[in-house]
Amino acid sequence: MLFNCSECWKADSRKKVVALAQTYFAIQTRKMELLERDYNSLTEDEKRLYQRSLTKKGNYTLNQTAKKAGVKNFDKFHNAGYKGLYNGETAGDIAKRKGLRYREDILDNMGSDELAANLFRISQTEQKIRNDNVEGESKANNVHYKVGKKNRKTIKELGGMMPEDMPTPNKSLKELEKVNKKEIDI
Numbered sequence: 001m002l003f004n005c006s007e008c009w010k011a012d013s014r015k016k017v018v019a020l021a022q023t024y025f026a027i028q029t030r031k032m033e034l035l036e037r038d039y040n041s042l043t044e045d046e047k048r049l050y051q052r053s054l055t056k057k058g059n060y061t062l063n064q065t066a067k068k069a070g071v072k073n074f075d076k077f078h079n080a081g082y083k084g085l086y087n088g089e090t091a092g093d094i095a096k097r098k099g100l101r102y103r104e105d106i107l108d109n110m111g112s113d114e115l116a117a118n119l120f121r122i123s124q125t126e127q128k129i130r131n132d133n134v135e136g137e138s139k140a141n142n143v144h145y146k147v148g149k150k151n152r153k154t155i156k157e158l159g160g161m162m163p164e165d166m167p168t169p170n171k172s173l174k175e176l177e178k179v180n181k182k183e184i185d186i
Contacts, residue, residue, distance in 0.1 A: 084148020
């Protein structure tokens, strides 16, 4: 590491590299404050749309990493992660519990907090497979399960609501997108 961030405010700001670092961190801090304020002002449906967009991107990256690790059966791979996070439930079990129609996407029928829990599972699994150079389908499935299980344990330790206990929104994101499209067309 070039410098310790906590020390950069004590450093000599007359030095160009120090001044640039201080400016960079001040800008990044302000950006995060604005993003947090903007996110907190969103409605629950807007938060769901935002979190769902992130999970789509995260799943794409996870799938690419899993494929490189040797995963061929992606249903089994994703079910391993769900089983860890949802106390043994598969995607099919989650869909049944939520009362979804056949082939309806479970992620489109989650609230923002449940999507965030899944996004964390997705991102941490992708990082672990990549960082640990996991090779082989069964090893990748095992990593996904363990990451889901650890995320579940953390939620429980923090006193949070378990994902399977979170309410299913009244409208799927597909339904919300249709309503929004109709409003735009009018």
